[in-house]
Amino acid sequence: MKNVIGPDGVRYPVTPDIERFLRSMDRDALQWLALEMAGYSPEAMRSLQLRATPEDEPTASELVAAVDAALAGVDLDYHDPFYEDVDDGVQGVEESVDELERHLDGGAHPVVLRVVQHLLTRLGALARDADNADALLEVAERASALFGRAAEGHPDPVTLARWVVDFRVEYGGWPSLTLDAVAHAFDEPAWDAYRAGVATLGGSGPAADPYRSETDRMLLELADHDGDVEGAVALLSGGDRPYYREILRRLRDAGRLADVLAWLDRAVTQGCVDVSWRAGPTIVPVEDAVGAFLDGGRPDAALVIARTMFDRDLSVDALRLLRHVAERCGRGDEQRTWAFERATLRARTSGGAHLVRLYLADGNVTNAWEAADAFGAGHAWHELVDASEDGFPLRAARLCLAQVLESLTTPDSKRYPAIVDLLVKTRALYDTAGHRAEADAEIIRLREAYRRRPALMSAMNRAGLSS
Numbered sequence: 001m002k003n004v005i006g007p008d009g010v011r012y013p014v015t016p017d018i019e020r021f022l023r024s025m026d027r028d029a030l031q032w033l034a035l036e037m038a039g040y041s042p043e044a045m046r047s048l049q050l051r052a053t054p055e056d057e058p059t060a061s062e063l064v065a066a067v068d069a070a071l072a073g074v075d076l077d078y079h080d081p082f083y084e085d086v087d088d089g090v091q092g093v094e095e096s097v098d099e100l101e102r103h104l105d106g107g108a109h110p111v112v113l114r115v116v117q118h119l120l121t122r123l124g125a126l127a128r129d130a131d132n133a134d135a136l137l138e139v140a141e142r143a144s145a146l147f148g149r150a151a152e153g154h155p156d157p158v159t160l161a162r163w164v165v166d167f168r169v170e171y172g173g174w175p176s177l178t179l180d181a182v183a184h185a186f187d188e189p190a191w192d193a194y195r196a197g198v199a200t201l202g203g204s205g206p207a208a209d210p211y212r213s214e215t216d217r218m219l220l221e222l223a224d225h226d227g228d229v230e231g232a233v234a235l236l237s238g239g240d241r242p243y244y245r246e247i248l249r250r251l252r253d254a255g256r257l258a259d260v261l262a263w264l265d266r267a268v269t270q271g272c273v274d275v276s277w278r279a280g281p282t283i284v285p286v287e288d289a290v291g292a293f294l295d296g297g298r299p300d301a302a303l304v305i306a307r308t309m310f311d312r313d314l315s316v317d318a319l320r321l322l323r324h325v326a327e328r329c330g331r332g333d334e335q336r337t338w339a340f341e342r343a344t345l346r347a348r349t350s351g352g353a354h355l356v357r358l359y360l361a362d363g364n365v366t367n368a369w370e371a372a373d374a375f376g377a378g379h380a381w382h383e384l385v386d387a388s389e390d391g392f393p394l395r396a397a398r399l400c401l402a403q404v405l406e407s408l409t410t411p412d413s414k415r416y417p418a419i420v421d422l423l424v425k426t427r428a429l430y431d432t433a434g435h436r437a438e439a440d441a442e443i444i445r446l447r448e449a450y451r452r453r454p455a456l457m458s459a460m461n462r463a464g465l466s467s
Contacts, residue, residue: 124171148181157190208238353378397429
């Protein structure tokens with residue numbers, strides 16, 4: 001069944017009855033129906049007008065006025081996050097972009113291009129005067145993409161190219177209108193005009209920084225477009241700290257593996273290798289770093305990185321990475337022994353939570369309990385309990401009970417439901433271990449100790465933990 005997507009994004013089915021009805025109408029009746037339907041909303045009438053006259057000036061002016069009205073309703077002051085129903089007016093701008101996109105889908109690209117161009121300049125002006133312009137970030141990105149689509153078949157590509165350069169310089173890259181968005185609309189004279197416009201801006205030379213300077217960013221985009229890896233690397237390494245991640249990506253894509261390793265050595269020396277979620281453009285994700293060293297025939301360098309990351313974090317992910325690298329190097333057992341020795345040494349001063357987690361990740365619940373007995377389970381107690389329900393139910397039950405007792409040290413009725421849930425789990429573990437009598441005795445003792453906490457007693461009663 002065919003569907004029609006309405007302005008609200010809802011799909012409305014075109015039923016066979018509707019299709020038969022439309023086929024039965026003559027031309028005059030269809031014309032009157034189209035006019036009637038267009039009269040139901042200003043957007044529908046604009047759509048009909050633009051289909052009839054793609055460059056209709058009154059309709060263009062009406063769309064510009066609608067955009068201005070939507071932007072006038074935007075409030076970029078910071079709002080109290082607790083008042084989620086505060087209308088900042090951004091939705092009105094989004095609806096304007098929605099309409100422009102629908103008109104473009106209908107073929108009205110000359111008018112849409114003009115109106116979106118106006119919208120982009122207004123957004124740029126708003127951003128210069130507001131600290132909270134990122135509230136409009138999503139709609140600005142959509143507008144930039146829409147401008148790129150509408151620029152297809154531009155009647156004067158040279159003028160388009162010069163406008164893009166001027167716009168990017170004027171508003172400093174916000175909204176972000178990239179070369180990729182408009183390159184398809186350039187012919188050779190337009191490319192010449194764009195390059196000449198960027199060249200006159202100069203750039204920052206040795207101190208280039210494409211993440212802070214829109215001019216340098218335009219130079220980087222041109223270098224990438226031309227396949228000029230050297231030029232791109234020069235731009236990305238001109239700031240206070242090279243953008244290692246971006247440099248390595250370009251060198252790797254160009255197949256320059258020796259240069260990849262050389263730049264990676266520099267990144268390691270400067271401490272610019274880290275886990276992925278901490279890896280910005282100046283940081284090389286550790287997985288990429290060890291992978292490059294392993295593939296480049298330098299397993300020892302990969303192992304140094306993996307050991308450094310583990311020694312710093314003592315995390316399960318760091319252990320997995322170390323095991324992966326060690327196995328590739330044929331040193332799995334040796335590095336596993338080193339890792340647990342380091343983790344045990346640190347547990348003596350910082351507690352055993354990390355050591356418990358590492359043993360659990362290694363599949364050794366027995367050693368995890370030994371670590372908990374020696375250094376405490378800390379925040380890893382929950383994982384230890386979950387891993388012990390079958391093999392060590394009694395120890396798990398007693399650990400849960402200890403957590404219950406610790407949680408009850410300070411009265412807090414909001415926490416009682418969670419505490420009682422844990423107590424229910426504790427009793428179930430005692431049952432599994434065949435020690436129900438011990439569980440019942442502990443529950444009786446708890447009820448006696450905390451009988452003056454009616455909220456706790458009520459929660460226990462509801463959970464069936466009566467004396």
